[in-house]
Amino acid sequence: MFPAPIERSSPSAQIAYKVALPIALVIWLLPLLAIFMTSIRPAMDINSGNVFGWPSSFQLLENYSAVFTQSRAGTYMLNSVLVTVPTMIVSVALACLAGYALAIYRDFKWALPLFFLFVAGNFVPFQILMVPVRDLSVRTDTYDTILGLVLFHSAFQTGFCTLFMRNFIKALPYELVESARIEGVGEFKIFWYLVLPLVRPAIAALAVLVFTFIWNDFFWATVLIQGDDRLPITAGVRALNGQFVSQWQLVSAASLLAAMPPVLMFFLMQKHFIAGLTLGATKG
């Protein structure tokens, strides 16, 4: 293990390390702590200039419920769910099928070029897609609808998901598939009964990652959505920022609410999340 385990060094170094840890963490998360403190203080504090000091009173419930009663934060949150969940299901499902095709058929000559197509597409800048995708949405009457956003996100995320899924399936023992074929099991049955149960960890990893990516998307929400009642929470927070001018306690409460679902997702599914981010490079 590198660096050398701290247990091997002198007692004073060990104490120093244990003191340094929480200090470093507080400095690292200072922006978050500050916004949390802002979100629980009364408006009076901010007007009188007490922005980073101790709050004069704690208004956690008042501020957070005010976000919902004085703005459309509830609608924005719901819209985000309506965009995120279907996207998650569609892109992971398509990637399972495509990843299987690209990993299992050894004689399939197009496997590598098509795989690279998915990989490359996943990295292109959004702006090169913006005008045609917006135009396509207008022409298919999906502009300014949740459906339009779901369709685009699903298609785009399929690239990343296929990259991940293909590599995961490729690492499975190929003999399993071969022996099933010799037994005469149909191709779809091999996929459904043999491979799909084995890729469950990959499905979990992709689900949490896609959830986070889509929940945090801002660019497409501004390009493809116009109507206030269809905005997802990221674009909604910006709208709130304009609405709650200088009512920082409310803006920060809304921001923290917007950040909450991905944070919860990360804490609940940490192992899968990290496996996904490192493109499955984790071992234990």
Add this chain to the structure above:
Amino acid sequence: MSDATTHPGSTVVKASSYGWFHRNRIKLAPWLFLAPALIFFAIYVVIPIFQSIWISFYEWNGLDNADGSSSAVWVGLRHYFDLLDDDRFYTSLKNNVLWLVLFMLAVPIGLGIALFLNQTVTGIRIYKSLFFFPFVISQVVVGLIFSWFYNPNFGIVGQVWEFFGAVPPAILADEDLVTYGIIFAGLWPQIAYCMILYLTGLNNVAPDQIEAGRLDGAKGWKMLWYVVLPQLWPATFLAIVVTVIGALRSFDMIAIMTQGGPYGSSNVLSYYMYETALSEYGYRYGYGSAIAVVLFAIMMIFISFFLWKMWRDERGS
């Protein structure tokens, strides 16, 4: 084996009697499995890339004529020549380079934090997850947080400056400082990402090699440079890739913090493209697409390199 053919009821015999589709199923099956993903991906990703390149040769405001035909007018390479004389384009390009260079700091800093946290004291798992926090949060929220931080009247920056008796700078309103301010905010989540890549990488470093290095008297920087870093190369490569992509994709923070201002001084190509194509003074799809094509070309250099490396790895295995 031949065993199967001797039994009339066995599946192999059945299979051969199904006809053309069944005989070719091994050839057809991959296409059937791929079809949904491929069609979807083609419609929303692959074809739009070529359409954008095509649109960049037109002057178009996105509208149709009354008779339903497109109002786009062919202008050939004119947009690209216009870009050469466009100061805002050069500012954006310069800022993109700045982003690319300074964003790279996320890789060594991420490594530093990963080394700091790679211990086994109690509660370290919680510390690791909390250090990763900034990456999970949407960039919109990060942008908002740092906008307040930089506010000269209320923000922490202002308070620190006042503590030293100095007049606080208005970072986001200063043409020379604004881009650095946004990049600094952008580094926060990016460092967290690089850190997690390195923490995973450090987990996979072979312990026997470390011990062997220790026996040879290597420690500290020498150990890091000659024994650990070479083994961390996959993590480093991935960290560089995601950081380059992240730097060139930067959009959310600029949209939230400055909208490219003041006077376009914090613009980058991605935001300049958006601003031009969906401008308040009439959409300029053609010119916007030309900017997008330039950004795409820059990105393609990195993507090609990445694909080339993957291709080499694939052939190796």
